[in-house]
Amino acid sequence: MGWKSSLAIKFHLGFWFYLVGGGAVYYYIEDPLYHLPPQPKTMTINATFCQHLVNLVENYIRNIVNVPLEPNDSTVRKKVTRDSCNDLTNSGKSEENGNHDVAWEFSSALFLCMTILTTIGYGCFSPNSSWGKVFCIFYGLIGIPICGILLANTSDYFSNGFLRLYKQRQSKQQRDKWHGIFIAAIIFLLPGLVVFFFIPAATFTYLEDWSYLDATYFSFVTLTTIGFGDIIAAQETNYPQLWLYRIGWIVWVMLGIAYWVTIISFITKALRSKRLRERWEKTSHAIS
Amino acid sequence: MGWKSSLAIKFHLGFWFYLVGGGAVYYYIEDPLYHLPPQPKTMTINATFCQHLVNLVENYIRNIVNVPLEPNDSTVRKKVTRDSCNDLTNSGKSEENGNHDVAWEFSSALFLCMTILTTIGYGCFSPNSSWGKVFCIFYGLIGIPICGILLANTSDYFSNGFLRLYKQRQSKQQRDKWHGIFIAAIIFLLPGLVVFFFIPAATFTYLEDWSYLDATYFSFVTLTTIGFGDIIAAQETNYPQLWLYRIGWIVWVMLGIAYWVTIISFITKALRSKRLRERWEKTSHAIS
Ligand SMILES: [K+]
Ligand SMILES: [K+]
Incomplete structure (x- = not known):
């Protein structure tokens, strides 16, 4: 060689x-x-998305449980918006930690x-x-x-x-x-x-x-x-x-x-x- | 030249x-x-994510509105899971169409x-x-x-x-x-x-x-x-x-x-x- x-x-x-x-x-x-790991579908979370989420929650409360919310309770509304945003982000994280699906x-x-x-x-x-x-x-x-x-x-x-x-x-x-x-x-x-x-x-x-x-x-x-x-x-x-x-x-x-x-x-x-x-x-x- | x-x-x-x-x-x-356009934070949507969402909805219904759901109503649960998944995906889309924020x-x-x-x-x-x-x-x-x-x-x-x-x-x-x-x-x-x-x-x-x-x-x-x-x-x-x-x-x-x-x-x-x-x-x- x-x-x-x-x-x-x-x-x-x-x-x-x-x-x-x-x-x-x-x-x-x-x-x-x-x-x-990659997921089949990705979505974006931002303020308007959370607003949609809150609307959704309200709709379910109204339509499924048949209990109306006070219409102008903006403090509750804001809190729900912020909390659901945090909760969703955290739930996503803990989920990823939980099922050992780390790539x-x-x-x-x-x-x-x-x-x-x-x-x-x-x-x-x-x-x-x-x-x-x-x-x-x-x-x-x-x-x-x-x-x-x-x-x-x-x-x-x-x-x-x-x-x-x-x-x-x-x-x-x-x-x-x-x-x-x-x-x-x-x-x-x-x-x-x-x-x-x-x-x-x-x-x-x-x-x-x-x-x-x-x-x-x-x-x-x-x-x-x-x-x-x-x-x-x-x-x-x-x-x-x-x-x-x-x-x-x-x-x-x-x-x-x-x-x-x-x-x-x-x-x-x-x-x-x-x-x-x-x-x-x-x-x-x-x-x- | x-x-x-x-x-x-x-x-x-x-x-x-x-x-x-x-x-x-x-x-x-x-x-x-x-x-x-890019968003500040992205999240993934999948079945487990939607399950979390439903749990969240239930928690809000329980804690904020103080109305308990029937605990084992699995049909409603499934429907809520599927619908909220679809609604969120669609809401995301229509939102993007709506605010002219196309890149x-x-x-x-x-x-x-x-x-x-x-x-x-x-x-x-x-x-x-x-x-x-x-x-x-x-x-x-x-x-x-x-x-x-x-x-x-x-x-x-x-x-x-x-x-x-x-x-x-x-x-x-x-x-x-x-x-x-x-x-x-x-x-x-x-x-x-x-x-x-x-x-x-x-x-x-x-x-x-x-x-x-x-x-x-x-x-x-x-x-x-x-x-x-x-x-x-x-x-x-x-x-x-x-x-x-x-x-x-x-x-x-x-x-x-x-x-x-x-x-x-x-x-x-x-x-x-x-x-x-x-x-x-x-x-x-x-x-x-
Ligand atoms: K590249
Ligand atoms: K490259």
Whole structure:
């Protein structure tokens, strides 16, 4: 084994240690109660909401129990508004404490670190404590470049595979350069799209019970590192072997983003290529 | 003006047209009612929450109106649970329709497009309709590389400024290469940090009433394109001249990310540099 490949292996190992180490730090410094599992439906509570609640309470009192309230008892009204607001907030909290449905496992901390290093940043987990925020800055400052180098290396590996494929074809066939590149690009891109995009999307459709559009959209938003966080995989706390699902997600993300970087560099080269630029120039001259 | 710089200007103009065009598409295809302004406090509604609500209603009926309910009237209980759930959800909705507090302006659509193109993806705005999701995929597929080229060009511009500064210093002073680069890096990095990081963070502290740590954390999370979305600037719908604030955010993001890319490439070069690698090798040999 050469010095260079041995270094590459050390670099890869170093990255995984960095990831697990960051996960360990976050696992201990973050308050588990802040990181709650997602709920099927969210509502906002504010003053007007509470007013509605009070109206509701009054209606039930009137309609079900058939006892009218004094119409203008504003003090009682205010008190009820404030108390119901507090009670609801507290009941929500104690409930969450009660049923042990806290989502802050070690795999969640790993998930958080991975969303920092790849800059996906879904936001389902994000540092809440002050120290967590400070740590995020220093962790990312070193980790994001490391992750970037790793992704670039993997992407180079994919690109080299593509070039080898292209050269094999070129030696066999006629020497129409652009035609050859186009064919090779399709031959190379299609299996990659299937492996890193369509099969994962199908898997998410099955595992998460999403529509195929949602699963495709989620895959795209993840691999481009946009990470809106409107739909996120591997979040159901009652999922059997959630940690395995999350490790699968980590591996998919590393390979998939590298593949996306390969595609991006192809698109960038195409956009920057002299031939396309000249064509574009001609068109814009013809228009103006 | 040379051919190359004229092309660069066209490229920049093209990017802004692409951004505004995408904003126009999203502005029309998305349902404004889905994109609601952020609320100070969010709560989750589910079955157990509704159970709490019913208990609350019962307590108020008992304690305030002093009328006991039949203890085991489970049918009424169930009906109340279901109805209060529906009523609350509906009341929330009609409320949102009623007070015109919808956050979906044109500047919001621009904001959304910018979070796609830079891959920040806060998630405060994300496509909700099916067509919006499909459009996101095609819009990002072309737009993210374009934005990447633009950022790389701006970053090159910053890097060249740094190199010019470094060469000026080098010609004047002694030829200790690493010492010179280190000094130049600090001279270059400090003003950039102040302009793209500390001043924006101070501005956010002032405009958004955040702690300075939160503002710094937000700046870091934005410029690295992590974009957790736990705290987001320019979201208060009652802010005077919100659109101006958001345009300021767009300009800051474009320049700030380019600066971050410059720093990243320095860190990457340092991590990859032969000298550092050799040192690291020596250390790891000494340890093992
Ligand atoms: K992101
Ligand atoms: K994000």
